Amino acid sequence: MLTTRPRGTNDILPSEAGKWHYLEELLRLVSKQYGYQEIRTPVFEHTELFQRGVGETTDIVEKEMYTFTDRGERSLTLRPEGTAPTVRAFLEHKMYANPQPTKLYYIGPMFRYDRPQAGRYRQFHQYGVEVFGSNDPSVDAEVIAMAMDIYERLGLTGLTVELNSVGCPVCRPRHREELQKFLEKNKAKLCPTCQGRYEKNPMRILDCKNPGCQELTQGAPTTSETLCKDCSTHLEKVQSYLQALGVPYVLNPRLVRGLDYYTGTAFEITAQGIGAQSSIGGGGRYNGLISQCGGPDTPGIGFALGMERILLTLEQQGLILPTKEMIHVFIAALGKEAQTKAFTLAQSLRQKGVIVERDYLGRSLKAQLKAADRLEAVLTVILGDEEIKKNTGIVRKMANSEQVEIPLDDITAYLIEELQKEGVR
Known part of the structure; x- marks a missing residue:
């Protein structure tokens, strides 16, 4: 199928690219204002990085990764998310030896073998931030506020921040035990995936x-009921910082996010009216991930925003x-000599920062105008021929059709001055 793109992928045509440019420029501006630096990681990584980092019981690792074996018999995977590669780069380049915290952001394509639907594709784009080296609850609140700041600058409304804590290695075992006890009698009724999770990671x-699993877990013990004192205090402080910033949120005790590396704070930002999947971004803490990947015990927190889903939400809200x-x-x-002069004049203007277009088809003056x-x-x-003989050019203001004849030796400076008067340079 040489003329059909693969299922679950999109062509971003010139008519749509401007939206992406605007969004990417805004994301880079906000990142700079919040003190983040850009990192760019490979599109593929060793498969083990995602198996260990993302978690073997996640949908991503179990069902959605694009994994292949290269000619050296190495198992490689197209990156399905951005946190694990960023952690790998943090460790490989010994960024932990620098003064902390380290604040990084990325923008790029991710790949998951998912069922395509509105705003969700097999190749999609994420903007994400990661903060390494601080366990301060104000950092949690700041990254949540940063995500909401981005949405507000875009003009999005009707968004909800859902907040929870998924606990830590101290209190998670108690939740695991109580949840397994709750589900034990209905274990056989769980879907095959959840039957496997029952022993590995019941949360x-x-x-x-x-729907069947959702019904069976109604009334199940939540992480909020089993939090240790440290996790409970941390969540309370996050809430107090969000309240100080005026960022509205709701507590959702069932929120656990879809990746195994989360510890403590977890959050999700949802928007209504964009299809079955209402999430347009989310994240949380992963204080054990860096040590799990072989590095020093270093706290971390971050979020990722789906760029296609942001653009879809903008469209749904008429923005x-x-x-x-x-x-x-x-x-x-018009004419050979004029075409040659147009060619060199266009290049001269472009080198001075002017956006220039010219005729390439030899059309009539009427068609060119x-x-x-x-x-x-x-x-x-x-x-035209007459202008070339006089070494002049006619400059027309398109808004009112006013024209003036200018010597070609002065025309570049004149055009730049007129554009400045129009406020476009």
Whole structure:
């Protein structure tokens, strides 16, 4: 199928790319304002990184990874999420030896063999942040506030922050024991995936989307009921910081997130009206992940936002991003000498930061002016045989059709000055 893209993937066409540029620029700006630096990791990693880091009982590892064996018989996986690769880079490059905390962000494609649906694809894009080296609850609140800040700058409304704590190695065993006891009599009724999770990681059963499992876990013990004093105090402090910032949230004791590495704070941001999957971002603490991957005991927290789901939510809420690229100058040329001059003038203007388009099809002047109108050019330079003989060009203001003849030796400076007057440079 040479003319059909693979299922679950998308082409981002020029008509849509402006939205992505705007969103990416906003994400980079917010990251800079919050003190984050960009990291770029490989699109594929050793499979073991995700098996150990993400967790063998997760849907990602059990069902969704794109894994292959290379010619050296090494098992590699297209990255399904960004935290584990960022942790790997943090360790490999000994970033833990630098003054802490380390604050990183990434933007890039991820890959999961998932059932395609609205805003959810097999190749999708995530923006994520990670903070290593601090267990301060104010950091938890700040990353949640940062995610909401991004959404607010985009104009999104009707969002809900769901908050919970999934406990730590001290209190998690008690929850595990009580949950297994609760589910024991109905273990055989669980879906096959959750039957496997019953022994390995029963908390993940609370996150199952199977209606039967959801019904069987109604009234099940939640992590909030078994938190140790440290985890309970940490969650209370996170809430107090969120309240100080005026960030609204709701406690959701069933929220456990979909990855095994979470400890303590977990959160999810949801939006209504974007399909069956309402989550547009989320994250939490993973204080044991770095040591689990072979590094020093270092706390961590982060979040990831689905970029396709952000754009879908913007569309659902009728929000239009200011993405149209403005053409500063269009050059309309008639005749061989004029075409040559148009070619060199366009290059000269571009090197001075002017956005320029010109005719490439040898069309009539009328057709070229129509093209300038269609592109919404601010100014049009008209070059013909007469203008070339006089070493001049005609500059037309497209808004009111006013024209003035300018010597070609002065035309670059004149165009730049006029664009500055129009406020477009």
